[in-house]
Amino acid sequence: MATLAVISDVHANLHALEAVLADIDEEGIGEIVCLGDTVGYAAHPARCLEVVRDRAELVLLGNHDHAVAAGESFAFNPHARAGVDYSRDQLDREAIEYLKTLEPLVRRADICYTHGSPRDPIREYVFPDTPEDDLADIAKQARCAFLLMGHTHVPLDLEVDGVRLLNPGSVGQPRDGDTRASYAVLDPDTGAWTLRRVEYDVEAAVEDVHDAGLPEFNGERLKAGM
Ligand code: ZN
Numbered sequence: 001m002a003t004l005a006v007i008s009d010v011h012a013n014l015h016a017l018e019a020v021l022a023d024i025d026e027e028g029i030g031e032i033v034c035l036g037d038t039v040g041y042a043a044h045p046a047r048c049l050e051v052v053r054d055r056a057e058l059v060l061l062g063n064h065d066h067a068v069a070a071g072e073s074f075a076f077n078p079h080a081r082a083g084v085d086y087s088r089d090q091l092d093r094e095a096i097e098y099l100k101t102l103e104p105l106v107r108r109a110d111i112c113y114t115h116g117s118p119r120d121p122i123r124e125y126v127f128p129d130t131p132e133d134d135l136a137d138i139a140k141q142a143r144c145a146f147l148l149m150g151h152t153h154v155p156l157d158l159e160v161d162g163v164r165l166l167n168p169g170s171v172g173q174p175r176d177g178d179t180r181a182s183y184a185v186l187d188p189d190t191g192a193w194t195l196r197r198v199e200y201d202v203e204a205a206v207e208d209v210h211d212a213g214l215p216e217f218n219g220e221r222l223k224a225g226m
Helices: 014-025 045-055 061-070 078-090 093-100 131-142 203-212 217-225
Strands: 004-007 032-036 105-108 110-112 146-149 158-161 163-167 180-189 190-200
Touching: 004 014, 014 131, 014 180, 014 203, 014 217, 032 093, 045 078, 045 093, 061 093, 078 217, 131 158, 131 163, 131 203, 203 217
Parallel strands: 004 032, 110 146, 146 163
Antiparallel strands: 004 180, 105 110, 158 163, 180 190
16 A cells, blocks of 8 residues: 555644645655644635645545534634634635535545544544543444544554554644644555654744734644644
8 A cells, every 4th residue: 555644633724734745745655645624723724625635635524624514613612613713704615515525534445544533533532641441442443453533633653452543643733742733654554654743834824823813822822832
């Protein structure tokens, strides 16, 4: 199988997305998969969705994508809700219809791709410190050798009962204290998983969030990686 670049949680941060795609191209990786949440939070949801659609072989539905498609932002905190409402405003009808076609979980070859987890593909968070019993159940429900998850914005690489639980972190809003954009490269033949961190123009992304009239916090958090 071909080597895969795994991206997730772009969250409308075009500056971060472009830097990651440049790195992927430099590495010569031909195939890209996106684990969801392309929109929400930041200033460029329409352009990010356009670019991800164009570049990725597989695009999943995340909780923010779902909220934008359905016009349901009420379950989110105020910062996330503003991002969802802004994204819905920015996307044209065709882009909204496209979001509605996406799935939150797909199994292909020996890889299970999901935004959250196999138990709750849109909403469950699987962190490095998720209790062992839950991890074992999640690994079992993957029914694949590799389980690729997004949603937490925190990288993960664990082996549980013979299943690799992997998370590439977030392209557009890293939350592990490192402000650089995060993605990963998987070689399904060898099991090699390489996390990559890419510098991008954080200040420009913050400025765009401000200019878009989005909550300042949606930009400030990018400067802290949280
Ligand atoms: Zn997200």
